[in-house]
Amino acid sequence: MRVLVIEDNDDLRFTVAAALRAEGLAVDEVADLPAADEALFVTEYDCAVFDRMLPSGDALDYVQDLRRAGRTVPVLFLTSRDRVADRVDGFAAGGDDYLVKPFAAPELVARVRSLCRRAGHVRPPIHRLADLEIDTARRQVRRDGVLLMLTSKEFALLELLATRTDQAIPRAELIEKCWDEMAEPNSNVVDVLVSQLRRKLGDPPLIHTVRGIGYRLATGEDGR
Known part of the structure; x- marks a missing residue:
């Protein structure tokens, strides 16, 4: 946001x-x-x-x-x-x-x-995808019931992806919504943060690369 x-x-x-x-x-x-x-x-x-x-x-x-x-x-x-x-x-x-x-x-x-x-549409207080639970009110994320320790920026990125599950969100939009004007749209800040998130979320992967576009949160694909 x-x-x-x-x-x-x-x-x-x-x-x-x-x-x-x-x-x-x-x-x-x-x-x-x-x-x-x-x-x-x-x-x-x-x-x-x-x-x-x-x-x-x-x-x-x-x-x-x-x-x-x-x-x-x-x-x-x-x-x-x-x-x-x-x-x-x-x-x-x-x-x-x-x-x-x-x-x-x-x-x-x-x-x-x-x-x-x-802004835009009303977002539910809790997003769920498979065994992933994102509690936007408490700012907490759990996978298979285990509380994950995310940074504020990691949470912001994951929350944005969760608002449009199964949809590809362009890198430029992720930067626009999660970083301020000091961020370089062509830099690898999104890719670095996604890599960190994937490690913390574990397997099976839920964040998937959409080549030439960006990333999406979904199940059932190779998330690398």
């Missing part, structure tokens, strides 16, 4: 992005509304986190314009404006959630994940 963070305070933007990346989310960071506009034009995000008051304007007005244009990316307003009227205005403008500063990082991550699940 890929998230855009719009925050003009460098320290806070770094803190928010670091908290989200630590949980396996891909994060792009911008400091103003023009940069956010450009990012949203070129990239499909699962969620956008907006600081309410920015030097380039009120993000509430910008989000309202987004909604009028038919843009549906879920939006979380992150702001120090804590009056009930401010929160009501945020929802009325098209915001999906509203978190007041200061905030706890775990709550921020939970709210962003909840919004990401709204």
Whole structure:
């Protein structure tokens, strides 16, 4: 899942992005509304986190314009404006959630994940394929009942593959959803991570190479 963070305070933007990346989310960071506009034009995000008051304007007005244009990316307003009227205005403008500063990082991550699940289609809390179980709420993976220790990035990749079982997902899309703009689309980051996942998942293999395209999660094939 890929998230855009719009925050003009460098320290806070770094803190928010670091908290989200630590949980396996891909994060792009911008400091103003023009940069956010450009990012949203070129990239499909699962969620956008907006600081309410920015030097380039009120993000509430910008989000309202987004909604009028038919843009549906879920939006979380992150702001120090804590009056009930401010929160009501945020929802009325098209915001999906509203978190007041200061905030706890775990709550921020939970709210962003909840919004990401709204993007596209509703995802089940638990994915199952053969003896593999992926619990997206608890962030746990079990194979044949055995708990596997995955990194946040390994989990993010496996979760994305599980949302479209039996379908080939291109490498470029895996990078777009699981890594941020610092990743090189032509690099072997996906292949390296898939190799690590295959070792941890064990046999019979469940992640299969679709030559010239990418990977898919399925049973009954040679996964190498």
